[in-house]
Amino acid sequence: MKTLDTTFECETGNYHTFCPISCVARLYQKIEDSFFLVVGTKTCGYFLQNALGVMIFAEPRYAMAELEEGDISAQLNDQEELKRICIKIKRDRNPSVIIWIGTCTTEIIKMDLEGIAPKPEKELGVPIVVARANGLDYAFTQGEDTVSAAMAHRCPKLNNTINQNTKSTIGNTDESETRTGSSDFEERKLENQNLVLLGSLPSNVASQLNLELKRQSINVSGWLPPQKYTQLPSLGEGVYACGVNPFLSRTATTLMRRRKCHLIGAPFPIGPDGTRAWIEKICYAFGLNPQGLKEREEQIWKGLTEYTTLVNGKSVFFMGDNLLEISLARFLIRCGMIVYEIGIPYMDKRYQAAELSLSKSTCKSMNTPMPRIVEKPDNYNQVQRMHELKPDLAITGMAHANPLEARGIDTKWSVEFTFAQIHGFTNARDVLELVTRPLRRNRGLSLPGWNNLLKQTIYD
Amino acid sequence: MKLAYWMYAGPAHIGTLRVASSFKNVHAVMHAPLGDDYFNVMRSMLERERDFTPVTASIVDRHVLARGSQEKVANNTNRKDEEQRPDLIVLTPTCTSSILQEDLQNFADRASISSMSDVILADVNYYRVNELQAADRTLEQIIRHYLTKAIGEGTLNRSITDTPSANIIGIFTLGSHNQHDCRELKRLLQGLGILINQIIPEGGSLRDLIDLPRAWSNIIPYREVGLMTANFLEKEFGMPYVSITPVGLLDTAEFIGQIEKYINIWAPVLLQGKVNYESYVINQTKFVSQAAWFSKSIDCQNLTGKEAVVSGDATHASSITKILVKEMGIRVRCSGTYCRHDNEWFNEQVQGLCDEVLVTEDHTEVGDATARIEPSAIFGTQMERHTGKRINIPCGVIPSPVHIQNFPLGYRPFLGYEGTNQIADSVYNSFNPGMEDYLPDVFGGHDTKEVVTKLLSNEKDLEWTTESQLELSKIPGFVRGKIKKNTEMFAKQNNISIITIDVMYAAKEGLSS
Numbered sequence: 001m002k003t004l005d006t007t008f009e010c011e012t013g014n015y016h017t018f019c020p021i022s023c024v025a026r027l028y029q030k031i032e033d034s035f036f037l038v039v040g041t042k043t044c045g046y047f048l049q050n051a052l053g054v055m056i057f058a059e060p061r062y063a064m065a066e067l068e069e070g071d072i073s074a075q076l077n078d079q080e081e082l083k084r085i086c087i088k089i090k091r092d093r094n095p096s097v098i099i100w101i102g103t104c105t106t107e108i109i110k111m112d113l114e115g116i117a118p119k120p121e122k123e124l125g126v127p128i129v130v131a132r133a134n135g136l137d138y139a140f141t142q143g144e145d146t147v148s149a150a151m152a153h154r155c156p157k158l159n160n161t162i163n164q165n166t167k168s169t170i171g172n173t174d175e176s177e178t179r180t181g182s183s184d185f186e187e188r189k190l191e192n193q194n195l196v197l198l199g200s201l202p203s204n205v206a207s208q209l210n211l212e213l214k215r216q217s218i219n220v221s222g223w224l225p226p227q228k229y230t231q232l233p234s235l236g237e238g239v240y241a242c243g244v245n246p247f248l249s250r251t252a253t254t255l256m257r258r259r260k261c262h263l264i265g266a267p268f269p270i271g272p273d274g275t276r277a278w279i280e281k282i283c284y285a286f287g288l289n290p291q292g293l294k295e296r297e298e299q300i301w302k303g304l305t306e307y308t309t310l311v312n313g314k315s316v317f318f319m320g321d322n323l324l325e326i327s328l329a330r331f332l333i334r335c336g337m338i339v340y341e342i343g344i345p346y347m348d349k350r351y352q353a354a355e356l357s358l359s360k361s362t363c364k365s366m367n368t369p370m371p372r373i374v375e376k377p378d379n380y381n382q383v384q385r386m387h388e389l390k391p392d393l394a395i396t397g398m399a400h401a402n403p404l405e406a407r408g409i410d411t412k413w414s415v416e417f418t419f420a421q422i423h424g425f426t427n428a429r430d431v432l433e434l435v436t437r438p439l440r441r442n443r444g445l446s447l448p449g450w451n452n453l454l455k456q457t458i459y460d
Numbered sequence: 461m462k463l464a465y466w467m468y469a470g471p472a473h474i475g476t477l478r479v480a481s482s483f484k485n486v487h488a489v490m491h492a493p494l495g496d497d498y499f500n501v502m503r504s505m506l507e508r509e510r511d512f513t514p515v516t517a518s519i520v521d522r523h524v525l526a527r528g529s530q531e532k533v534a535n536n537t538n539r540k541d542e543e544q545r546p547d548l549i550v551l552t553p554t555c556t557s558s559i560l561q562e563d564l565q566n567f568a569d570r571a572s573i574s575s576m577s578d579v580i581l582a583d584v585n586y587y588r589v590n591e592l593q594a595a596d597r598t599l600e601q602i603i604r605h606y607l608t609k610a611i612g613e614g615t616l617n618r619s620i621t622d623t624p625s626a627n628i629i630g631i632f633t634l635g636s637h638n639q640h641d642c643r644e645l646k647r648l649l650q651g652l653g654i655l656i657n658q659i660i661p662e663g664g665s666l667r668d669l670i671d672l673p674r675a676w677s678n679i680i681p682y683r684e685v686g687l688m689t690a691n692f693l694e695k696e697f698g699m700p701y702v703s704i705t706p707v708g709l710l711d712t713a714e715f716i717g718q719i720e721k722y723i724n725i726w727a728p729v730l731l732q733g734k735v736n737y738e739s740y741v742i743n744q745t746k747f748v749s750q751a752a753w754f755s756k757s758i759d760c761q762n763l764t765g766k767e768a769v770v771s772g773d774a775t776h777a778s779s780i781t782k783i784l785v786k787e788m789g790i791r792v793r794c795s796g797t798y799c800r801h802d803n804e805w806f807n808e809q810v811q812g813l814c815d816e817v818l819v820t821e822d823h824t825e826v827g828d829a830t831a832r833i834e835p836s837a838i839f840g841t842q843m844e845r846h847t848g849k850r851i852n853i854p855c856g857v858i859p860s861p862v863h864i865q866n867f868p869l870g871y872r873p874f875l876g877y878e879g880t881n882q883i884a885d886s887v888y889n890s891f892n893p894g895m896e897d898y899l900p901d902v903f904g905g906h907d908t909k910e911v912v913t914k915l916l917s918n919e920k921d922l923e924w925t926t927e928s929q930l931e932l933s934k935i936p937g938f939v940r941g942k943i944k945k946n947t948e949m950f951a952k953q954n955n956i957s958i959i960t961i962d963v964m965y966a967a968k969e970g971l972s973s
Contacts, residue, residue, distance in 0.1 A: 013519055013521070014516060014517065014519060016497055016500060016501075017494060018495055018498075019495030019496065020495065021495075039461075041586075042467065042470070042555065042590075043471045043473070043554060043555045043556075045464060045466075045467055046467065046470045046471050046474065047495070053863070060465070063463055064462075064464045064465070065462070066461060066462040066463075066464045067461060069587040069588075071461055072559055076461070078461075081461040082461065084461075085461060085463045089463070104493045104556050105555060107525075108525065108560060135492075135493030135494040136493050136494075136521055136522055136525065380543065383512070397501065398504055398505050399497065399501045399504050399513065400504070400512070401504065402504045402508060403504065403511055403512045403513075406511070453510060
């Protein structure tokens with residue numbers, strides 16, 4: 001792997017982020033026939049019900065297996081308890097898969113979830129996938145990474161002889177259409193393609209990306225995680241995998257090491273620049289020449305002028321909590337913004353290598369220095385730095401957003417980037433819509449002297 | 461293990477943090493894994509707090525699991541001490557630290573040696589108490605700590621104030637409507653000529669705590685948090701306390717009566733005469749509060765005998781039950797609370813006022829009871845509001861747990877005389893207003909679409925004739941579902957497959973006899 005001469009800093013890790021169990025919110029909606037069971041305490045439950053707000057009331061397909069004193073002191077049998085709960089879940093909801101989410105507590109009391117799972121799985125006849133998404137080891141979006149990595153083990157093995165059959169069942173309904181439209185040479189190429197994309201995206205964003213690749217005569221043979229657990233993609237030698245999100249390094253590693261897939265290292269399809277680079281890398285991996293991407297990118301940029309003029313020259317500070325930071329910063333730099341600092345919970349320099357080098361070349365072409373990348377940031381120190389730098393915009397969690405606003409620093413709530421549709425050419429606008437919202441709000445407001453609304457200045 | 465989708469009361473550490481962060485210049489250091497500082501988000505969002513929440517986490521990670529927290533907790537505590545110079549640092553255990561069983565007390569002691577701030581360890585057992593109990597305990601712990609210290613140093617001021625005064629105990633952050641309630645209480649006491657000695661914990665300064673015993677009495681507006689402190693102060697300093705919640709006209713009058721009693725202990729000596737608040741109460745009840753007049757007005761007459769279900773924390777659920785029954789003539793079919801630890805008190809309060817009492821932490825039990833009873837309105841927490849939405853029954857939200865909309869910007873107290881106005885509005889708006897409900901039904905209804913969809917019954921073997929459908933649509937909306945259900949039940953019992961108008965009436969007669 002290439003190493004970059006960018007300097008990485010590492011602080012104390014005293015920062016605010018969501019607990020990784022929050023991944024159930026995205027994933028239970030993505031995997032339609034799943035049920036997520038979080039094995040943890042009231043603390044976990046309280047976080048979920050407050051963080052996910054309204055979704056709680058819509059009969060969610062997730063619940064807590066709330067540990068009580070008897071479970072902690074091993075007076076109760078974990079296996080029996082979990083089995084009892086899973087029987088109830090099967091009876092009430094009948095899911096195709098139950099995903100157990102291990103938490104800090106199960107780690108500390110060393111509850112062997114992986115060891116326990118096979119027995120109830122057999123008795124219930126429902127697959128039980130175990131993912132340890134806990135706050136001891138991971139931050140926020142990394143929860144999704146652990147679940148996807150756990151699922152990768154359940155994907156069927158790719159059998160090259162029945163390759164064509166599995167591909168057609170995966171359901172590219174208009175495959176025939178592509179075939180009639182392409183030459184013999186391309187068709188032969190298509191047959192050898194086996195591309196699995198990693199990351200849970202809303203289904204319409206997933207199909208937008210599928211379509212972008214189809215324009216380059218590349219068929220996506222499956223997604224991990226899929227729309228339904230029963231549609232897990234086949235994995236094995238000869239399968240190419242590519243991530244759409246920057247926080248999927250465990251999944252990528254699992255695919256490479258355990259399932260012998262080939263990983264395409266690419267920047268992530270966030271922003272038109274990222275999307276183009278992402279498609280290009282995939283094309284090169286399949287020995288194709290990308291078609292019309294330059295024009296498409298330019299056309300998207302043209303459509304964004306209204307926003308880019310607004311952000312041009314403005315400065316931004318990423319406090320860091322969801323691992324999307326490098327990609328977003330790279331896109332914003334390309335939009336003409338100045339990035340003071342990129343805080344990030346965890347930086348996998350190998351998985352993100354292509355993204356980092358794109359960031360670097362973007363900085364060069366935009367003639368700005370590469371921003372400092374601060375791993376495991378310290379929020380207190382960051383606020384001190386922000387106090388000096390006075391950025392036009394801070395991208396931060398909700399714990400800091402209101403206090404910063406009261407101090408005259410505009411903020412954008414970072415979690416929105418994980419729930420909004422930000423991938424692909426089509427959604428570049430949505431990213432800027434989010435980023436410019438505080439700026440546009442200010443333009444609309446006329447609040448003379450209302451910029452600083454602190455009750456008292458106890459903080460400097 | 462318990463299968464749980466939702467909970468009413470949060471985990472213990474939330475209670476500790478709520479109390480600690482309410483005091484001025486107190487910092488809480490949580491011993492917790494990454495992501496457990498969600499409290500900061502809630503405070504910043506729900507309370508729309510302008511300042512950084514004075515809570516940091518001393519992160520528990522793999523490293524800590526291997527080596528123990530050792531220096532980490534002490535270092536983080538000392539660091540906060542240097543950075544922000546708080547008066548007190550409260551070391552807060554979480555579920556994680558209670559399993560790790562590290563000697564946090566030792567860390568607290570060590571940190572307090574090297575830091576300028578006082579350091580104490582919140583003494584709560586995560587697996588035994590909930591948010592509210594923990595808050596109660598932590599408040600008592602802090603007060604006890606500072607008063608005991610003052611006694612030791614001989615700095616405590618024990619002389620009571622010249623004029624009647626009171627402490628308000630239990631107003632704190634993330635308590636829904638607490639700020640408004642506090643303002644209303646102040647107004648009430650001002651009206652009675654009583655000085656506010658101190659309000660704790662919200663905005664209270666630890667340095668002032670030594671003056672706490674100077675008040676003539678303590679006021680505990682919410683029984684969930686503050687009673688332990690009040691008991692301590694009573695035992696230690698002989699301070700009487702009022703634990704009646706002044707919600708509704710009757711309880712507010714009783715609350716004032718109790719205060720009067722306590723003031724009159726000292727009044728003959730210090731004020732040269734007893735106080736009498738009777739005329740104040742009458743004046744407020746008749747003219748300041750509109751609730752008494754509302755109860756008498758014909759609007760409220762329409763509510764007579766309407767049915768309601770109440771659920772919430774012990775304080776609010778019991779108070780609202782009393783108001784509905786005693787002040788508005790509404791029939792409370794079921795009154796419940798999730799404060800299981802206060803079961804006995806709650807039962808005593810609502811005894812004789814409702815048909816059944818439901819003490820449970822399981823929201824589905826409350827939902828099932830509501831669906832079974834089919835009341836005209838629900839008064840409950842956010843969860844009951846959602847239940848109500850699902851089964852199409854209006855809901856008035858009483859704290860707590862609550863959402864951001866229950867932290868209104870406008871003045872909305874539950875307590876005192878203005879509180880009675882607010883509650884009357886909320887109750888009146890929750891029931892479908894009488895005429896609005898009645899008139900459309902007289903004229904065939906404007907909600908024909910709803911009638912049609914409601915008739916898409918799952919009972920395939922039952923058929924409603926056109927006439928009977930029309931008849932059903934004439935029945936006022938709020939009882940329509942019930943009548944439909946009853947008729948279908950009657951039809952099934954009598955092996956009738958086609959429901960005609962006759963069957964409908966027969967069912968009505970059958971059931972009422």
